[in-house]
Amino acid sequence: MTVRVLIRATLAAALFTVIPLNTVTAVTAAPSDAQTQRISNLKTRGAAEIDRRIAALKAVQAKTAEVKNISAANRAAINAQLTGELAGLAALKAKLTTDTTLVEARADAASIVSEYRVYALMLPKARLVVAADQFAAAEDRLAQIGAKLQSKVAAAKTRGENTAAAETALEDLWRGVDTARARTAPMTADLLALQPSTYNADHAVLVGYRTTMGEAYQDIKAARAEIAAIEAALAASAKKAGTQSN
């Protein structure tokens, strides 16, 4: 009988000993101190990255709002996209602070980059849309100047002056305007359609646009140079006509 009591007491003691061990095993799912530290680090770093992006987006948004020579529609479209990014990043920051696991914190921190692409896509995209509109404005101004010069050339021709050189330069000016317009006209719509997912699929997605815009810039500069050539040719033809009449 005593032996039985001893056995029972031993088993009971063993059981009570195991209970705390089982409890410890269950606690292993919760982060350790190191993991907690890593989660905390992700939250801190993530919040800082989000704040940095929000500041950059707001700066570009403010600049886009006051920049000249941009259409109202494109200004509104860029503003809407940047506002969307800002709202998304603010929501992500709030979610990140509530993350309790390392997996969640890692996923949210990674999405700061992959879901928003602020530096790789959104900022350059906004600037390129602005640039494309500014190029379009420059092309329009160049066309206005071309029309005025064309009237001058026509008037000189009516007066009997030799306008061959001026006409050749004028043709070059119009060619430059047309080429630049062909390059930049479809650009804003294409750029506005680009999404972070587009960049995720092709990291060189903006390269072509930047190259094309650089070519448009050269076209406009070359056409701009023709203005002086036309004016010089008109002055020369007028002088020659004056000399001949005298």
Add this chain to the structure above:
Amino acid sequence: MPETVPEETPAQPAAPSAADAAPGAAPHPNATDPVPQEAPVIAGPSPMVQPFISGGGPPPDLTPRRKRSHGGLIFLILLLLVGAAAAFVYLAQPFGPITIPGITPTPTPTAAEAKDAANSDSDALNSDVDNLDKSLKDADTSLSDRAGEVNE
């Protein structure tokens, strides 16, 4: 009732023609007078032709000679002179610009005005070129701005 016979009016005898009337007989009251027949006249040569026929000199011009008037010519010359004077006054404007009611005169730009207009055109063009340069510079700045851009 006795039948009444209508009375007939006696028929009048037809008037005999003058040819039918017997010579010496009294003319019938209804007879027409015979038209006297003129003997045909054989025309001789006209007085104008007569002298030629007879071999004489030219006929004397008996019509009264009209004195030729130059009034029309003088009127025409005067009209031309007045027109030329009016054209001179209108075009050369020696007495200042002429305004005709209902017609807005087209001002003829003076040389100074023409020069001002040319300068104004040139200024406008230069302003356009300045604006173009600003637009182009802005576009280039926007294109070159890569601040904060990284390949994420």
